[in-house]
Amino acid sequence: MKIKLWGVRGSLPTPMPGDCFADKIRKALTLARPGDISSEESIDAFIRSLPFSIRATYGGNTTAIQVVTGSGDLIIIDCGSGLRMLGHELVKGDFGKGKGIATVLISHTHWDHIQGIPFFAPLYIKGNRFNFYSAFPDLKKRLEYQQAYSHFPVSFDYLPAIKEFFTLESDEELHVNDTKIVNKLMPHPGAAYGFRIEDMGRVLVYTGDCEFNIDEIDHIENYRNFFSNADVVIFDTQYTFEESIDKLEFGHSSASIAIDIAGMFDAKRLILFHHEPNYNDEKLESVLFNAKTYLSMNAGRVKGMQVDIAYEGMEIQL
Ligand SMILES: [Zn+2]
Ligand SMILES: [Zn+2]
Numbered sequence: 001m002k003i004k005l006w007g008v009r010g011s012l013p014t015p016m017p018g019d020c021f022a023d024k025i026r027k028a029l030t031l032a033r034p035g036d037i038s039s040e041e042s043i044d045a046f047i048r049s050l051p052f053s054i055r056a057t058y059g060g061n062t063t064a065i066q067v068v069t070g071s072g073d074l075i076i077i078d079c080g081s082g083l084r085m086l087g088h089e090l091v092k093g094d095f096g097k098g099k100g101i102a103t104v105l106i107s108h109t110h111w112d113h114i115q116g117i118p119f120f121a122p123l124y125i126k127g128n129r130f131n132f133y134s135a136f137p138d139l140k141k142r143l144e145y146q147q148a149y150s151h152f153p154v155s156f157d158y159l160p161a162i163k164e165f166f167t168l169e170s171d172e173e174l175h176v177n178d179t180k181i182v183n184k185l186m187p188h189p190g191a192a193y194g195f196r197i198e199d200m201g202r203v204l205v206y207t208g209d210c211e212f213n214i215d216e217i218d219h220i221e222n223y224r225n226f227f228s229n230a231d232v233v234i235f236d237t238q239y240t241f242e243e244s245i246d247k248l249e250f251g252h253s254s255a256s257i258a259i260d261i262a263g264m265f266d267a268k269r270l271i272l273f274h275h276e277p278n279y280n281d282e283k284l285e286s287v288l289f290n291a292k293t294y295l296s297m298n299a300g301r302v303k304g305m306q307v308d309i310a311y312e313g314m315e316i317q318l
Helices: 018-031 040-049 083-090 139-146 220-227 241-246 255-264 281-297
Strands: 002-007 064-068 074-079 101-105 129-134 162-167 173-176 179-186 192-199 202-206 232-236 269-273 306-309 315-317
Touching: 002 083, 064 083, 074 083, 101 179, 129 139, 139 162, 179 220, 192 220, 220 255, 232 255, 241 255, 255 269, 255 281, 269 281, 281 306
Parallel strands: 074 101, 101 129, 129 162, 202 232, 232 269, 269 306
Antiparallel strands: 002 064, 002 315, 064 074, 173 179, 179 192, 192 202
């Protein structure tokens, strides 16, 4: 399966402040030597050599993930503001002709997981079909409420694409051709559900929003089937460890607890996700650095697991 991350921020879309651009250019120029800017090639090589936080940005759009299965089926996981750019990409193909079909998995309806829907161009094209799956029997009502006239000028029902709603029982298996999808209730205020996607022998686990604190770790064996032997785990690690203690019951985890859990269940790769809106690119780079330090300190327990941090546009081939 092919995975692309279109939105990786948690809670609130977070555009980069204007003065950050000048700051990045200043830092890059400070590091440049005359040979680095002597030709197009040397400039490209120099840019590639810069730390990610200087040459790029992790991105400010909220959660939206595109999965294309081995059978070519499109699965969209969560519909935060990153969904808008995915929509622009999709309308270049079948969705632009009203012939697109997608399975949409909604972890929960906090704003950062549904706010891209009113701006998703394929929903405005007749003939496209979206099958919405969630554990919430009233999901359609919740999406209609988001687009009540007092909140948005176009109602959800007006959107001409076909929109079907299916309610998943907890732990229920859903099959899309040869792809198996299992949902799992996560510890999160108001309830959120993670999804485990198995396709062509590969496993993607998406936790959705989740707070694995000390109390929840006592019950971690309940999550073994959900996490076990994943090729990739995309984990809500909104807070640093220190902040997660200050913000108990805010509903989010830290990188260190994610490493503990993903490592415990033999994940091959962990992706830190759902970034805190108050963290800039430098801070997120330090989150990754600290996570890698924690990982190396626990190398005996986590058996060669790789840790990366999500950025907008990140692609993963499984
Ligand atoms: Zn969230
Ligand atoms: Zn949430």
